[in-house]
Amino acid sequence: MSRRCDVTGAEPSFGNRVSHSHRRTRRTWVPNLHRRRFWLPSERRWITLKVTTKALRTIDRDGIEKVVARMRAAGKKV
Numbered sequence: 001m002s003r004r005c006d007v008t009g010a011e012p013s014f015g016n017r018v019s020h021s022h023r024r025t026r027r028t029w030v031p032n033l034h035r036r037r038f039w040l041p042s043e044r045r046w047i048t049l050k051v052t053t054k055a056l057r058t059i060d061r062d063g064i065e066k067v068v069a070r071m072r073a074a075g076k077k078v
């Protein structure tokens with residue numbers, strides 16, 4: 001199961017954990033993902049998306065219909 005947002009495409013980023021003595025070890029930052037169901041009124045069905053909290057704010061601002069239209073224009077299957 002990939003850790004990628006369906007709307008924004010956010011995925012884990014990688015970097016270094018730096019200790020007090022300045023030793024470096026690898027670490028990851030994972031996106032804040034949630035599985036949410038959204039009702040699509042035009043298609044009269046529920047869709048389940050894996051979205052970040054930023055994507056949830058985008059959906060609240062623009063509406064689920066516009067967001068799904070953008071996803072389909074980008075070639076994603078919904």
